[in-house]
Amino acid sequence: THFGFEKVKESEKEHKVHKVFENVAQDYDVMNDAMSLGIHRIWKDYFMCSLSPTHNTKLLDVAGGTGDIAFRFIDYVKTENLRNCHVTVTDINANMLEVGKIRSTTLKHDPNQIAWQExxxxxxxxxxxxFNAYTIAFGIRNCTHIDKVLEEAYRVLQPGGRFMCLEFSQLENAAAQWAYDxxxxxxxxxxxxLIAGEWxxxxxxxxxxxxxxxQESFKQMIEEAGFRQVTYENLTLGVVAIHSGFKL
Ligand code: SAM
Structure with missing residues (x-):
């Protein structure tokens, strides 16, 4: 690739992805804080504010892991007194969902407001x-076929539904990219x-x-899947970006 890395073979990639998260499901939250210096919390908060759920939001949070996005949704719904809202968390790794369920019980969430589905x-x-909203945070990058993920997002959304993705992206500025590298x-x-024993x-x-x-290439892929009014916003100089689109 233009970054000088050999493209990881697909089967190998799937295997690696699975192994990474199986091994670290428990340490996952600690790692997120350590790697991002805690900033992932701010990105996720901002992501939920950008979605700004309304009454009757039926959210599907894909690659939802241990529930970071779903829990922000539940907090938002509670704070804003929104009626008839629900979130379904889906993830390929049952271990991540198990950790999420335990967290959700500890946080005393209404079990009628959240569902977990492998x-x-x-x-x-x-x-x-x-669904009328779809979120995927730090998840699409790990999927083998991004186009299939987008196609599926489009399929499960109702007309008028919104797709939102939070993902690592590329920095706006070359000097900043160098430091970040x-x-x-x-x-x-x-x-x-040090934290997970997984160099x-x-x-x-x-x-x-x-x-x-x-950012631009991903925006184009979202449009190719059929979404309209596709936009993106960079956070932290483009370390991450939020992409948004509507099924109209
Ligand atoms: N969204 C959560 C967050 O922001 O904290 C979790 C993000 S975590 C970095 C990535 C998640 O993607 C993992 O839980 C992993 O199991 C999941 N994942 C990877 N490939 C997937 C796929 N093809 N379908 C669904 N989930 C997948």
Whole structure:
């Protein structure tokens, strides 16, 4: 690739992705804080504010992991006194969902407001037109076929429904990208080793960030899946971006 990495073979990629999250499901929250210096919390808060759910929001949070996005949704709904809202968390890894369920019980969430369903973003186990909002945060990068994920998002959304993605992206500025690369390649694998005992897995995560399409290319892919009014916003100089689109 233009970043000088060999493209990871697909089967190998799937295997690696699965292994990474199985091994670290428990340490996952600690790692997120350590790697992003806690900033992932701000990005996720901002992401939920951008979605700004309303009454009757039926959200599907894909690659939802241990529930970080779903829990923000539940908090938002509570704070804003929204009626008739529900979130379904889906993830390919049952271990992540198990950790999420435990967290949700501890937080005393209404079990009628949240559902957990194991599933692959590329073949969602839901009927057409089932939801009016779809979120995927730090998840699409790990999927083998981004186009299939987008196609599935489009299928399960109702007309008028909104797609929103929070994902690592590319920095606006070359000097900042250089500094960020130093951090990514030199600090992340070390933290991965120290906290999770997984040097290679975290090296892979850094590479997967580099291989993900940039803001404009990803926007185009979302449009190709049929979404309209597709926009994006950079956070932290483009370290991450929020893409949004509507099924009209
Ligand atoms: N959205 C959560 C968050 O922001 O904290 C979790 C993000 S975590 C970095 C990525 C998640 O994607 C993992 O839980 C992993 O199991 C899941 N994942 C990877 N490939 C997937 C796929 N094809 N379908 C569904 N989930 C997938």
């Amino acid at each position: 599933g692959n973003a590329e073949h969602l186990p839901f009927k057409d037109n089932s 130093q951090y990514s390649f030199q600090v992340i694998p070390v933290l991965g080793q 290679k897995a975290y090296q892979y995560l850094v590479e997967s960030i580099r291989q993900f399409p940039n």
